[in-house]
Amino acid sequence: MSTIAVAPGRGPDESAIRIPNYLNTGTTLRSWLLTTDHKRIALLYFASLTAFFFIGGAAAVVIRLELATPQGNLIGSDTYNRLFTMHGIVMVWFFLVPAVPNTICNFVVPLMLGAKDLAFPRINLLSWYLFMAGGLLTVASLVAGGVDTGWTFYTPLSTLFANSYVALAALGVIVVGFSSIATGLNFIVTVHKLRAPGLTWYRLPIFIWSLYATSVILVLGTPVLTIALVLLLVERILKVGIFDPALGGDPLLWQHIFWFYSHPAVYIMILPGLGVVTELVTCFSRKRLFGYKFVAWASIGIAVIGFLVWGHHMFVSGQSLFASLVFSFLSYVVAVPSAIKVFNWTATLHGGWIRFDAPMLYALGFIGLFTIGGMTGLFLAALAVDVHVTDTYFVVAHFHYIMVGGMVSAFFGALHFWWPKITGRMYPEYWARTAAALMFFGFNLTFFPQFILGYLGMPRRYHAYPPEYQVWHVLSSGGAVLLAIAYLMPLVYLTWSMFRGVRAGPNPWQATGLEWQTPSPPPKENFATTPVVVRGPYDYRDRAAHPQHG
Amino acid sequence: MADARPAEQFASLDQQRDVAHAGMWVFLASETLFFGGLLAAYTVYRIWYPEGFAAASTKTDVVLGTINTAVLLTSSALMGAGVRVAEARGSGRAVGLLLLGTALLGLAFLGVKGTEYVKDAHDHLVPGYDFEFDERLRRGAELFFLLYFIMTGIHAVHLTVGILLVGAFAVRAWRGAFADRLEPVAIAGLYWHFVDLVWVFLYPLLYLNGRAG
Numbered sequence: 001m002s003t004i005a006v007a008p009g010r011g012p013d014e015s016a017i018r019i020p021n022y023l024n025t026g027t028t029l030r031s032w033l034l035t036t037d038h039k040r041i042a043l044l045y046f047a048s049l050t051a052f053f054f055i056g057g058a059a060a061v062v063i064r065l066e067l068a069t070p071q072g073n074l075i076g077s078d079t080y081n082r083l084f085t086m087h088g089i090v091m092v093w094f095f096l097v098p099a100v101p102n103t104i105c106n107f108v109v110p111l112m113l114g115a116k117d118l119a120f121p122r123i124n125l126l127s128w129y130l131f132m133a134g135g136l137l138t139v140a141s142l143v144a145g146g147v148d149t150g151w152t153f154y155t156p157l158s159t160l161f162a163n164s165y166v167a168l169a170a171l172g173v174i175v176v177g178f179s180s181i182a183t184g185l186n187f188i189v190t191v192h193k194l195r196a197p198g199l200t201w202y203r204l205p206i207f208i209w210s211l212y213a214t215s216v217i218l219v220l221g222t223p224v225l226t227i228a229l230v231l232l233l234v235e236r237i238l239k240v241g242i243f244d245p246a247l248g249g250d251p252l253l254w255q256h257i258f259w260f261y262s263h264p265a266v267y268i269m270i271l272p273g274l275g276v277v278t279e280l281v282t283c284f285s286r287k288r289l290f291g292y293k294f295v296a297w298a299s300i301g302i303a304v305i306g307f308l309v310w311g312h313h314m315f316v317s318g319q320s321l322f323a324s325l326v327f328s329f330l331s332y333v334v335a336v337p338s339a340i341k342v343f344n345w346t347a348t349l350h351g352g353w354i355r356f357d358a359p360m361l362y363a364l365g366f367i368g369l370f371t372i373g374g375m376t377g378l379f380l381a382a383l384a385v386d387v388h389v390t391d392t393y394f395v396v397a398h399f400h401y402i403m404v405g406g407m408v409s410a411f412f413g414a415l416h417f418w419w420p421k422i423t424g425r426m427y428p429e430y431w432a433r434t435a436a437a438l439m440f441f442g443f444n445l446t447f448f449p450q451f452i453l454g455y456l457g458m459p460r461r462y463h464a465y466p467p468e469y470q471v472w473h474v475l476s477s478g479g480a481v482l483l484a485i486a487y488l489m490p491l492v493y494l495t496w497s498m499f500r501g502v503r504a505g506p507n508p509w510q511a512t513g514l515e516w517q518t519p520s521p522p523p524k525e526n527f528a529t530t531p532v533v534v535r536g537p538y539d540y541r542d543r544a545a546h547p548q549h550g
Numbered sequence: 551m552a553d554a555r556p557a558e559q560f561a562s563l564d565q566q567r568d569v570a571h572a573g574m575w576v577f578l579a580s581e582t583l584f585f586g587g588l589l590a591a592y593t594v595y596r597i598w599y600p601e602g603f604a605a606a607s608t609k610t611d612v613v614l615g616t617i618n619t620a621v622l623l624t625s626s627a628l629m630g631a632g633v634r635v636a637e638a639r640g641s642g643r644a645v646g647l648l649l650l651g652t653a654l655l656g657l658a659f660l661g662v663k664g665t666e667y668v669k670d671a672h673d674h675l676v677p678g679y680d681f682e683f684d685e686r687l688r689r690g691a692e693l694f695f696l697l698y699f700i701m702t703g704i705h706a707v708h709l710t711v712g713i714l715l716v717g718a719f720a721v722r723a724w725r726g727a728f729a730d731r732l733e734p735v736a737i738a739g740l741y742w743h744f745v746d747l748v749w750v751f752l753y754p755l756l757y758l759n760g761r762a763g
């Protein structure tokens with residue numbers, strides 16, 4: 001690969017540079033901070049989310065270091081509480097919830113729909129500013145001394161007993177929630193109203209269906225969290241009883257309202273990943289998606305049923321046994337659409353012409369880890385088993401398999417897949433595959449031992465533990481080191497590739513989506529002429545036969 | 551019609567209008583869940599403390615509450631008329647006047663509500679600040695008044711946003727800004743009616759409960 005310093009008009013680099021695209025039209029700071037271009041806003045989000053990911057990650061590093069030995073010799077229990085709380089708050093609301101929607105989706109959704117932008121470009125920019133404002137409030141609470149309640153803010157601990165900066169952090173989460181609602185609203189309206197001519201619902205990529213389902217949850221779930229946090233702030237600031245039983249309130253009400261949002265929030269965090277994997281599996285096995293309509297409606301099914309299972313977080317909280325039975329049953333039901341997706345991906349892979357590029361490695365890793373995470377979720381949905389493993393490392397391992405093994409893998413898969421579209425350059429394949437493999441290995445080494453720890457009875461949220469658990473904790477901490485290296489690698493080689501990567505061309509993967517029919521990086525207005533869609537997504541059979549007509 | 555061009559992300563004015571309407575409906579769906587959380591809290595505690603809630607709600611000022619309900623319903627009627635006139639491409643001044651009337655009635659509502667708050671404070675009904683009630687019913691009554699202030703307070707915040715929005719639109723309509731772009735008026739109307747509708751739920755819950763039967 002030659003460098004940029006080529007004589008004018010000679011190499012392909014030079015001609016590519018001259019073509020106006022969204023990156024080189026306007027280069028002032030102002031043109032970035034006041035942009036309404038969805039592609040630039042996506043990059044603003046990328047930068048901010050990367051920072052939050054490493055803040056949350058740093059907290060995890062200290063946690064794992066402390067747990068390498070049974071005694072609490074690195075930090076005290078109070079500091080430990082603040083660290084895992086901050087890890088949870090930052091990772092949930094400032095990385096996982098916005099991870100794919102605000103970065104990848106923001107960038108590719110208008111392109112996938114053949115649209116010039118999202119329906120409300122200024123609201124899109126506003127959502128970034130709200131996100132940053134919420135982030136600053138939360139970081140301020142961290143700097144001031146942190147929060148020690150856990151990310152779930154359970155009452156009355158959070159309202160009347162915690163001597164930490166709960167109000168500031170809660171306010172940050174409220175504000176970032178407004179950002180979520182604005183994002184979800186924008187996507188829902190965009191998908192309904194801004195599809196290119198001929199792009200019917202059943203011609204949409206599954207990625208769009210997944211994002212649509214995610215947006216419905218963002219719009220309908222987030223306001224419930226907002227009002228819950230408002231009530232929490234009222235109780236904390238005025239010292240009046242809403243949730244505190246000593247003052248006549250009901251602590252279970254907090255848990256009900258909180259989980260009414262926070263269980264669906266799990267699907268906010270995973271549904272976009274399910275969409276990403278569908279795009280990757282079809283593209284890298286050159287196959288039509290098996291059972292398109294099932295996969296599409298499974299996304300909607302997950303969003304709807306996901307609103308009805310929150311009580312499985314409260315099996316030991318004192319809710320009625322009848323309620324627990326119903327929630328347990330519904331939690332089994334919600335696993336069905338997820339399983340449909342896994343089966344259909346597998347069936348799509350069957351007989352495909354599979355290529356193991358880095359995005360595909362992430363996708364395959366996702367399928368394995370998501371399946372383990374999902375299956376152990378069923379253990380937890382079973383009443384009797386849940387009573388045994390509630391608040392143990394089994395739960396920690398379960399949701400990290402979904403959130404980190406699943407969603408973070410999907411995020412990196414998506415990042416590598418669309419990287420050439422975003423930057424116009426390819427990432428180094430060798431390093432990307434190495435990072436993907438290391439991430440998979442490091443992840444399993446970190447979190448599989450935690451299933452065993454939980455089964456053996458190690459409770460979560462303790463900084464010290466009996467010595468018989470140490471071997472599993474040491475394995476887990478060792479894995480965390482590998483995981484940290486695997487996360488730092490893309491930061492290095494992706495940054496390098498922005499300047500030195502091979503020019504990608506419009507469609508390096510020979511993929512079928514509309515986003516691949518425009519130059520990389522795309523021009524500011526996305527398409528020179530609005531595309532007209534005449535066929536469904538994943539039209540890969542024809543392409544394999546006649547690649548030159550792609 | 552020279553000015554009537556859609557924003558750059560839209561293919562046509564029709565599409566732009568559709569998008570604006572859809573956006574407001576989705577927003578209102580989100581708002582419904584927001585107030586839904588409050589109504590859930592109200593329901594739970596009314597079931598826990600039926601007597602406390604009944605006793606406490608007789609302490610709210612039903613006369614002022616009823617006047618306010620009438621004021622807000624009238625404002626919605628004016629808003630509705632404004633939207634109809636705009637859609638019939640009637641005079642911008644008529645639309646402006648109707649919207650102005652809407653906003654002024656909204657202000658009147660806030661004035662009455664403020665008077666009520668002063669009266670409530672005078673009657674020692676503000677939890678966390680100055681609350682006196684029959685000891686036997688105190689827990690429930692305190693929760694009732696807490697929810698009363700949170701619910702009416704959040705409603706007032708929404709109404710204030712509506713007043714600013716409709717007030718600004720009244721001026722612009724008077725100047726003829728909506729001659730060929732009607733959707734902002736209709737969309738402001740959707741918001742206004744929603745805020746009104748929230749009050750239609752709050753009124754019986756907060757004023758009529760203990761007084762029925």
Ligand SMILES: [Cu+2]
Nearest residue numbers: 263310312313
């Ligand atoms: Cu759950």
